[in-house]
Amino acid sequence: MEMNPWVLTGIVLVAALTFYLGHRSSRFANSTHDFLVARRTVRSRRNAAAISGEYLSAASFLGVAGIVLKEGADGLWYPIGFTAGYLALMLFVAAPLRRSGAYTLPDFLEARLGSVALRRCATAFVVLIGIMYLVPQLQGAGLALHTVLPGVPLWVGALAVTVLVAGNVLAGGMRAITVVQAFQYWLKLFAIAVPAFVLCAVFVVGQHSSPSGALGDAAPPVFSQDTTVAVQTDVGLRVDVVTPVRIKDPGATTERTVVWAKGATEQVAKDTQLKFAAGTPVPVVEDAVANNSDWLRPGSGGLGDLLQTYSLILATFLGTMGLPHVLVRFYTNPDGKAARRTAVHVLLLLGLFYLFPTLLGVISRMYVPELLVTGQTDAAVLRLPQSVLPGVAGEVLTAVVMAGAFAAFLSTSSGLLVSVAGVVSTDLFKGRVPDFRWATGIVAVIPAVLALTMRPTDLSLSVGMSFALAASTFSPLLVLGIWWRRLTWPGAMAGMIVGGGLVIAAIVLNTVSGYTGNWAPWLADQPALLTVPAAFLVTVLVSLATKDGTPADVNAVMLRLHAPDPLGFMRDRAVARFGQVQNKERTGKGRHRK
Template sequence: MTGWQITAASVAGLVAVVAFYLGRRPTTLQNAAQDFDMARRTVRSRRNAAAVSGEYLCAASFLGIAGAILADGADALWYPIGFTAGYLVLMLFVAAPLRRSGAYTLPDFVEGRLGSRGIRWFASLITVLIALLYLVPQLQGAQLAVTALLPIPGWAGPAAVIGVVLVTVLGGGMRATTLAQAFQYWLKLFAIAVPTLALCVVFIGTGGQAATGLGTAAPPTLPSDTTVTVDTPVTLEVDAPTRLHAEGVVDGAPADGEVLWSAEVPHQVAAGTTLRLAEGTPTPIVAEAPADNTDWLAPGNDGTWDLLGTYSLLTALLLGTMGLPHILARFYTNPDGRAARRTTLHVVLLIGLFYLFPTLLGALSRLYVPQLLITGRTDAAVLLLPTAMLPGLGGQLIATVVVAGVFSAFLAATSGLVYSVAGVISADLMPERVRDFRVAAVLLALAALGLSLLPRHPDIAHSIAIAFALAASTFCPVLVLGIWWRGLTAKGAAAGMAIGGLAVLAALALDIVSDYTGGWAPVLVERPALLSVPAAFVVTVLVSLASRQAETTMVNSFMLRMHAPDRLGFVTDAAIPRYGRAEERIRLSHGQGRHRR
């Protein structure tokens, strides 16, 4: 390995060591099950907001958004908008009532609101599915980062992330995870903001002229002679007749020399093929991505279907945030509904600030690393951009800072997911919580590791959006209707979650088949939320109306607890089986561990 590669690996290791230290440091303070789980509910709102943001800013935020903007341009701006605006929906409709409900997890809320043990188990199963769909892209992002930076096998990245996460989560508990996540948010913000500002200075210092300007009606051109090896089969399009040198299989025939590609038809390039292109050559673009910069800058070029895809993506992102298990678990560390809402407001500000920077990096990547459009590995743009814009020591130093943020993103999102979902599995399926929590965490992590080594969708942001779609199609109707409508029944909730979940999983299966059989799936199969979420709401309401019974004292009491002002003192934490009752209000009333703003 080169000196730069050794430095990058060392920085990633340093991030892991710091995360491990923060995970182990508070362990001696955690001597009860509730302290282990909910950080004694003494986490400051601002620190909790930083922890929420640290968990939320995952591989899709750090790598995926810049990569999506590099490939899709203005259409990809809906990702940062949706990721941020999802917290506004959460703040308006869910955060405070959910915290007042006294539940610890989404299955706890479902059981407490509907009084059904069976639906709790069903909710736990959906929680695990959402977690796996969210975990796998994190680990595949680690695989991408390792192969882009280091000459080592790709599986080493996911394996390293899982190892650090298990060590941190198993020994630390929620308070340790809070400290680690809060630290990782500020590390990620530093690691994205400083390189972005430095690269903008470099761009302005060169006169703002790099290759072909973004405003021209032409594809981006290669800034230097470029050699690209295609790892997976890919379909490429060119905007004008293009000469290049190919070694491998192109358009189904062996090639070993110069070829001329026409603009009339797409070109099939087999895995293992090497393409060599001269400086100034218009970049071949992966099929279905905007070919020239004019289309790249203009949203909605594909007409009605493109507009439907945008609406479907926004539906998933806006309504899916409230159904993410590792995010909602954070709000249970707040002492009351008001603190939960305050935390959410801080989160909107923190992640909104963060998302300014990958957007700029995506635009710069279009100018300086357009070769990534050939292979479709656009998610590597953030990692490769610094050395492409600033060759030498300066670019390597900036890239090292980026590496620290990237691995922090992997660790933060993965540890939050493993912790929260392992808690759900152990509470619902296994006795003796702390011991079995560790078993559940290991099993979940290993399952995600195994799935991450399978062939993947090349777009991390797209993969994450599927997890959001599943969350929006299952838990969103139950949360919104359970909080704001007395008529919700267990049968209605179960039917709605089943219909919404099956619709998303069926769409995912069709999309995978489509990827291997010519890419025939329409946009609402790739982004199913526009169909699955309304279907889940309608089914939930209709079945609830058909199975509605007289309101019980339990329902009235639960609704009162969720909507009564905090100062009236109705908030009590739920009695959790195999856990004992959490006596937080008594402890707070004696002045022990009072929540600090």
């Protein structure tokens, strides 16, 4: 693929606008109150756009289409779960959480249960979830730049996103990124919707035909022309029909011709080149669906596939309410009613957005099936425009898509960085503006280093594990803490440790399995079906056994969480229990409007 000047222009424009909006908004950020919660003046519509902007990450913009390309109907649960999680958040969490007056998730747990030890434990899990979520954003940035600008190393995209995001957060915290994230939602919607409409129009005008065969065919897609595939990581390819292929091994100067047998699984090393003749059925990586008939039918993998789907649903439905960068945005609303209204608007905005990557994932099956060979299906949205429309039109569409993808990396990384930095600055430091900036620098470096050293994985799958961890740690605490007055801090801590520990064990097991033959069961990949019920059960049982751990002010706290806003029970807590709030008020300036 040749260098695309349109892409470079789009990336530069997005970076410049992001910096400009962040710099402009940061002029009004001069207190801890501004840096953590934007002075709690963000109205529902703008906050909904900002939440949608930060929530639609690399997993949404690139990963959803990639997972649909690879898994078909079963992959549709990802966008459904990512969206429906806000329904649970709206019904059970949003308004009471805002009425608590907390600034961070650990701050809420201490306000509800009165335990500093629980707050410290929650801080550790917030940092872990934030880093787990940040790493795939940075890896996705590197993958995206490398895909459309082949001469650019993978580390350039990760470093560029880290520097730009850290600059905005250092300058103004939540105050600076609110307008940026709201703008980036509408940019991402434009960048995904326009290519979807154009490519669908081309498909319809072409009389519903594609070079790789129709989706209604039972057989796998085929290569439309002689195709050379460069394998960039070790993969195992599943072969459903007899497949002739010419192979150039790493470091070799000559090719060899082999015939892969039907039903075989062929191990292909990194840096191998595979050449397929036109009309050859496409072999797929081991975890992908080969035949179109199975791709179109949900649950075609039997009982294990069905249980894995249930586990995914549980993780995404409940994990949303435990993500720190999502919850912190509800602290910026003026009151509980505005927080609930924000969640309703987010449901509408996300539902609209997810129509388009799903559609692009379906089209990718017909136009870029070679990605099923390399396993890099996350690049489908980036490769699709020029595969459907060769020439300048395809290059321009690729630039539009890339601009949206870059905005996705920036907005989600900004939200994660500001939420984790806020927790670190108030729990490990004194909560002042300089402390927030030091925390931002520290938190930004760690995921950047991990992104450059860890092996890239499917974006939706790795982000899905973050959802599982959030669902297994904070979801029980929020639901029970808001709606069950008998919750105790020992029960909350026990449930958090058990749920989080099981997910971490699954992550370790899955990582080891990935390097030693993929022997781990599906539960290691999607553990929420076990870990979430275990966390709820342990939390309830330990709470019932430790009644003396119930805080003395539980009735007053529960009243504050559930009393209607006009009664005036809501009281904002101090920014930090162990420090003074820095505040240079500028009344009347820089308020966020509805």
